[in-house]
Structure formats: C-alpha cells, structure tokens
Amino acid sequence: MRIIFYFLTACVVGSCSNKIGDEPLPSPDGRITVSVWLNASGQARYALLYQGKTLLDSSELGLKTTTADFTKDLKLVGKSPVEQVNEAYETVNAKRRHNRYRATRKTYRFRNAEGQGFDVVFQVSDDGVAFRYHFPYVEGDGIQVLDERTSFHFPPQAKGWLQPVAVAKSGWEQTNPSYEEHYEQGIPVGTPEPTGAGWVYPALFQIDSTWVLITEAGLDGRYCATRLRSESPEGEYRVGFPDDREVISENGLLPLSDVPFYSPWRVIAVGSLATIVESTLGLDVAESAIDIDKSAVKPGKSSWSWINSKDDYITYDEQRKYIDFAADMNWQYCLVDVNWDRKIGYDKIKELADYAGDKGVGLLLWYNSAGDWNTVKYSPKNKLLTPESRTVEFRRIKDMGIKGVKIDFFGGDGRSVIQYYIDILNDAAKHGLLVNFHGATLPRGWSRTYPHLMTVEAVRGFEMVTFGQEDADKQATLSTILPFTRNAFDPMDFTPMNLNKVYTPVQRRTTPAFELATSVLFLSGIQHYAESPEGMSTVPRSVKDLLRTLPDSWDDVRFVSGYPGRDVVIARQAGSRWYVAGINGEAALKQIAVDLQAFKGMKKAMLYTDDVAGEGFRQMEIPIASTPIELKPNGGFLMVLE
Structure with missing residues (x-):
C-alpha cells in the first residue's frame, strides 16, 4: 500500500510512468510544494507546484563523478523527517537589515547498487525553493564532479529574461566572462543562447501571472560557479559548468573535494514580481557571516x-x-x-x-x-x-x-x-x-x-x-x-x-x-x-x-509597480522615512499611480522629478494620497515620505 501511495502522489506532477517517490513537501503557507521521486530508469526527479499549478514539471536531479554515474539506476533508500527551519540574521549591504528565513526541510538519500550516491536537501519557503547536493562519503583521492544534470523544466508558455554568458577569453584583453552582456527580453523558453556559452544567473521567467527567478548561492571554493546551458529543448534548462579556459591553476575547473561536501544551493524564487523584489532567498540560504570586526563594515x-x-x-x-x-x-x-x-x-x-x-x-x-x-x-x-x-x-x-x-x-x-x-x-x-x-x-x-x-x-x-x-x-x-x-x-x-x-x-x-x-x-x-x-x-x-x-543602508523594501524592460517603482525604508524611486525604461510618456496611503504613518511627501523640458529638476510637496506621477520618456522620479 505504501508504494501505491507514492505512485498516486507522483501522478499529480507529471506523466505517471512507474514513479516511486514521497509525499510533496509544502512551504509553511502551503502555496508551494515540491515532489521528489524516481522514474522507471532510476533517475531522480522533482517537480514544483505553486498554488496547485505546475511551474517545473519532471525536472532532473543527479551528477556524474569520478566515483560513479549518479544519473540513473538509483534507489531512494531513505529520507529524513520534515524539519522546520527558522533563522534570523542582519545585513547592512542588502535590501533589508533584519531578515527571517522560515522553511520546511527534507533530505532525500539516493544510492546505486554499490551503495554509493548522494543526498539532496530541499528547503521550501513561502517565497521559493532551495536545494543542494550532499556527498556524505568521500574516500581515497576524493570526488570530482564531472557533470551536473540538475534541470528546470518549464511549461511551453513560459518566457525568459536572460543574459548570455560572454565567451571565455573574448573581449578587451580577453577578460570575459564578466556578466556584462545585454539581456534577451521575454523570449520563449527553448530559445538557444546565441554564443553557445550559456545563460547567467539570476535567470528570470514568467509563466502566465507567476514569476520564477533561478540563481545559486553558497559557493565555498569546492565547487565551480555554474550557469544555465545554452540549449533548453522543450523548455528544460540544465545547470552547466564553466568553459575549460575559466581557470587560474591546473586542474582548477571542476568541483573537487577530499572531504564530505555540499554543492551550492540551487535557488528558485517563486511568486509575483513583488515576491521577486522583496525576497531575500538568495541570501537566506548562504552561510552565516564569518567572524569579523563589525566596526570596519561601514556601507556608504x-x-x-x-x-x-x-x-x-x-x-x-x-x-x-x-x-x-x-x-x-x-x-x-x-x-x-x-x-x-x-x-x-x-x-x-x-x-x-x-x-x-x-x-x-x-x-x-x-x-x-x-x-x-x-x-x-x-x-x-x-x-x-x-x-x-x-x-x-x-x-x-x-x-x-x-x-x-x-x-x-x-x-x-x-x-x-x-x-x-x-x-x-x-x-x-x-x-x-x-x-x-x-x-x-x-x-x-x-x-x-x-x-x-x-x-x-x-x-x-x-x-x-x-x-x-x-x-x-x-x-x-x-x-x-x-x-x-x-x-x-x-x-x-x-x-x-x-x-x-x-x-x-x-x-x-x-x-x-x-x-x-x-x-x-x-x-x-x-x-x-x-x-x-x-x-x-x-x-x-x-x-x-x-x-x-540619503541613507547608507536600508531597513526594508516594498515593490510598488513595474514590469522588466518597461518601468519599475520600488520603495526603500530607512528609519521613519520611505524613499520611493521610479524609472521609465521606454521612450514614451507615462502616468504611474503610486498609492502613498499604503505607507502608514507618513505625513509629508516631497517629489523630485523632471522639469518640463526633461533637462533639469522639479521639486514639489504632494498630498499623501493615490498620486499619478508623470514619467517622461526615459525619465524618473524620487520621492521622500516622512
């Protein structure tokens, strides 16, 4: 009966061909769920649902190493109980000073016939999913990861805002890659990356009214930085490793460790554009701060x-x-x-x-x-x-x-x-x-x-x-x-x-x-x-x-409005004041409504915007109300609320 239960659970998230897995792992608020299972070939798979809708369907987990090929013929030999993650930390160089991370966590243990394999740790929070590989047994000369098969399989209607990876050793003085290419905007998933080098993180996708941002976090020197591969057949993007030339020492390209180790986190923020702007998920799963003299850490x-x-x-x-x-x-x-x-x-x-x-x-x-x-x-x-x-x-x-x-x-x-x-x-x-x-x-x-x-x-x-x-x-x-x-x-x-x-x-x-x-x-x-x-x-x-x-650091952030490539308005809080900044990314005059009444306790609003000619500034005090603000072509504004 237990195997039958796994089978029925897995059918919710894709085609039902001999799947053996586990009950879905939900976020604390229940809106996001992750299912993990093995298919008929012994491949580890996962899927991600948001409010009951599939965002990532039947995506792959697995790696090839110098020890063995862990992309097939695996068994799910165990799993941990669901744990609750509740962490708090402070930053002075990010969007929010005081941060709290809450998530549900579960570890899945995959092994081959010889008992070799890896664990995958999943953490599901209200704003997304993070997972990473763990190699608990490392012997002899250690393990080198030759290939990672992690994938993100989007539905066909998804669109991407993606930046190509610059080809290694190209550009001025052969200094690429340096994450300085122009974005492809709103392209259909499956569109090949033009240089063949891949797509950089963070990679933004839209599925109908839901947004997904993929990145990684927690590099500790045992793993290379990764990217999304240039090819994404049928909307399935895979993690890719760097070009062979992206090294500074012999044998310095691929992940390598002679002790048990973790991969970086694969981070998937999920929700509205407000979720993406207000989330700290890419920091939440990073390692805690090293011991450092905090008096020297002064933003400005x-x-x-x-x-x-x-x-x-x-x-x-x-x-x-x-x-x-x-x-x-x-x-x-x-x-x-x-x-x-x-x-x-x-x-x-x-x-x-x-x-x-x-x-x-x-x-x-x-x-x-x-x-x-x-x-x-x-x-x-x-x-x-x-x-x-x-x-x-x-x-x-x-x-x-x-x-x-x-x-x-x-x-x-x-x-x-x-x-x-x-x-x-x-x-x-x-x-x-x-x-x-x-x-x-x-x-x-x-x-x-x-x-x-x-x-x-x-x-x-x-x-x-x-x-x-x-x-x-x-x-x-x-x-x-x-x-x-x-x-x-x-x-x-x-x-x-x-x-x-x-x-x-x-x-x-x-x-x-x-x-x-x-x-x-x-x-x-x-x-x-x-x-x-x-x-x-x-x-x-x-x-x-x-x-x-202007403040040197921020206490909080709030998304007001926007759409990538068109315009964006974001508010940042420092002490008792809010600073609301907006820009127009298009060469057309716009009116954008900003509801100042949503900022509770504010009594005064000072607006700095463009003058009539768009060559200088205009400053005025405006009422605390739902206020339409004119944005000139490629124009902007800054508002101070107190």
Whole structure:
C-alpha cells in the first residue's frame, strides 16, 4: 500500500510512468510544494507546484563523478523527517537589515547498487525553493564532479529574461566572462543562447501571472560557479559548468573535494514580481557571516574620478579634488582607480589618505587581480596572488589608512577562480578592509557570509554608457530589468547617477530625475556615483542636500509597480522615512499611480522629478494620497515620505 501511495502522489506532477517517490513537501503557507521521486530508469526527479499549478514539471536531479554515474539506476533508500527551519540574521549591504528565513526541510538519500550516491536537501519557503547536493562519503583521492544534470523544466508558455554568458577569453584583453552582456527580453523558453556559452544567473521567467527567478548561492571554493546551458529543448534548462579556459591553476575547473561536501544551493524564487523584489532567498540560504570586526563594515557612498575622466586623471591633484567633492557631499569614501601606484605612488597615496581622513573621507584603492591568466597592463598587479603577498599588501595599505580595495579582471567561474575570491575575502577580513570585485562573477550570497564585501560589478554598468552610444541608448531599458534579475539578491556596482550630461561625447538618453532615482533603486553596499564636482555644481541646492542625507543602508523594501524592460517603482525604508524611486525604461510618456496611503504613518511627501523640458529638476510637496506621477520618456522620479 505504501508504494501505491507514492505512485498516486507522483501522478499529480507529471506523466505517471512507474514513479516511486514521497509525499510533496509544502512551504509553511502551503502555496508551494515540491515532489521528489524516481522514474522507471532510476533517475531522480522533482517537480514544483505553486498554488496547485505546475511551474517545473519532471525536472532532473543527479551528477556524474569520478566515483560513479549518479544519473540513473538509483534507489531512494531513505529520507529524513520534515524539519522546520527558522533563522534570523542582519545585513547592512542588502535590501533589508533584519531578515527571517522560515522553511520546511527534507533530505532525500539516493544510492546505486554499490551503495554509493548522494543526498539532496530541499528547503521550501513561502517565497521559493532551495536545494543542494550532499556527498556524505568521500574516500581515497576524493570526488570530482564531472557533470551536473540538475534541470528546470518549464511549461511551453513560459518566457525568459536572460543574459548570455560572454565567451571565455573574448573581449578587451580577453577578460570575459564578466556578466556584462545585454539581456534577451521575454523570449520563449527553448530559445538557444546565441554564443553557445550559456545563460547567467539570476535567470528570470514568467509563466502566465507567476514569476520564477533561478540563481545559486553558497559557493565555498569546492565547487565551480555554474550557469544555465545554452540549449533548453522543450523548455528544460540544465545547470552547466564553466568553459575549460575559466581557470587560474591546473586542474582548477571542476568541483573537487577530499572531504564530505555540499554543492551550492540551487535557488528558485517563486511568486509575483513583488515576491521577486522583496525576497531575500538568495541570501537566506548562504552561510552565516564569518567572524569579523563589525566596526570596519561601514556601507556608504563614494566619489570616483575614473568614470568621468578615465586613466589620464589618476593624479594626486585630481584625487584631492574628488576627496573634497566627497567631503562636501557628506560621502564616506573616495575611490582611486587604475595605475595609482605609478601615477601617484604609495607615499603620496599616504598623504591623500591622511588628507581624506581629516575630512572624514576614507580612501579605496584599485588592484589588478593579475596572474598569468590576465594580460591587462593596469597596475598594481601581482600583489594579491598568494596568502603571503596579500598579507604584505593588505597590512601595508591598512597602516596607510586605506579603508578598502577594488579588485578587477578575474575572467572566469572555474573552481580555482572561486577559491581565489574566497581567499581574498578571508584575508581582507583579517585586515579590516572592505572589498569590491569588478570584472567579476555574480557574488551568489557572499555579501551575507562576508559582510565586508560591499559590492560587485557583474553588470553592464554605467561605464559602458560612457564608451558607446548603443549602451547609452539601451541604458533605460536595462535599468528596469536589473531590480528583478542581477540586483534581486546581491549588491551591484552599477556606478549610477550621472546628473549632468557633460561627462562624455556619448549622448545620454536618460533624464536627470531618472539618474537621481537610480541612487535609491540600485542596491550597493558602497554606491560609487558617476558624477563629477563640475557636474554636481549645476544641480539645484535642494537635490544636492537630498544626496547629502540619503541613507547608507536600508531597513526594508516594498515593490510598488513595474514590469522588466518597461518601468519599475520600488520603495526603500530607512528609519521613519520611505524613499520611493521610479524609472521609465521606454521612450514614451507615462502616468504611474503610486498609492502613498499604503505607507502608514507618513505625513509629508516631497517629489523630485523632471522639469518640463526633461533637462533639469522639479521639486514639489504632494498630498499623501493615490498620486499619478508623470514619467517622461526615459525619465524618473524620487520621492521622500516622512
């Protein structure tokens, strides 16, 4: 009778061909359920339902390793009782300060005829599903994972908002992949990825009125970072491994361990667009924070000369000007970019650090990740490759008063590259240094585990707008996609907010109020602003005063409205105030209704939006009511409620 019961349960989620499994695992509120079973070939499968509707049907579980092929001829030999997960944690570089994660958990144990195999741990929360593989028995030379067969099988009507993986060793100085391609928008599932390299995380899908966001979290150095494969026949997307060239050491590509280990979590956020924007699932399942001096972990804002004046102006006088700029704006940091060691030198950097410190500004310094895989000529380089060299360099700059480092041009997702990131983070923590990774991978929940990881690029950010008109033309649309994808869980160094159009020969398409809105819309532990002192001098005093008092971290988030590629309005809370930011991703005039009465206790609303010509700002106090706000083509607004 028990086998018959399993059979009937499995029939709910797909074709009923000799399935043996278990009763569905529900979320705490019962709206999401996951079923796990074996098919007639002994393949481990799972399916995901939301409010009784199948979102992922008969998707595969399994791996091939140097020990055995665990993709067929398996048996479900055991399962744990259902457990309740209830965890609380705090972050200062994400969308919400105080977070609570509640989920139901169950472990399924799959083995082959020889007793070899793996466990799969599923956790189902009200906002999605996370699962990971566990290898409890590792002997001899250890286990290397050769292939992962995990899949996500969508129904045929599903559509995707997906970013291609750049081909390894392509691009400027062969620095790809760096998660900086343009998104494909609303494409049918099954559409092949054009480069053949795969799709990056987070990957967003729409199934009728429901949304699904797929990513991974919890990389610890034993596993490579993964992606979705380029081919998705009949809407079935599979986890893929990096290109063979995405390594920094011999045998450094594939997952490898000589002790029992877990894979990263496969994370599937499920619900409305509000669920996607407000969820912290990608952080919830990441490892808890390492032991670190919390007094050094200070989010904030930074001035930055390079975005406007590029390489030739990394000079002592120019950096002093940007220190003064940061001090005038009450911003905590100033970033000194490439070649500072050659154009300024360590001794003069120490002078700048002292000068900045007297003004309440901390200096951040750029580094080349370097190594023989990296042909980029910018320096300092080859300073961070070993524990010994990192200790020497980090101790030296910490003694100079430097607050953090920006490290660039990693170019890969292989296991050895992931381990390099983690080694840097651990050593930076020992010296109380903040970290910003550029030319980098998606951080995948690292900002929870390593609270001093303030931000990561992994986005086609504002610097690309300064390089070419095509990116400037696409900036508004891209910006409305990012809150639902790249910036959904992890901090993102887009380097936003250029309020004045004098920065480049490229014609910027967005309005000043659009740019102002991105200062709140985009999440980054340190927000590096793309504005110059000269540009800020043209901005009205009221806007400058607003930027002097913007919060450095957020207590809560609320989705107001939007659709990826069209427009988005998001509210963020800091203390007793709410900041509501909205942008228009299309070249058409729009009216967007914002119900201010939904923000309980607010008595005053100040609106900053575009002037009639769309070339400057308009500021006005508006009533606390359901308020229609006009959005100019590629325009925006920022509202402060108190």
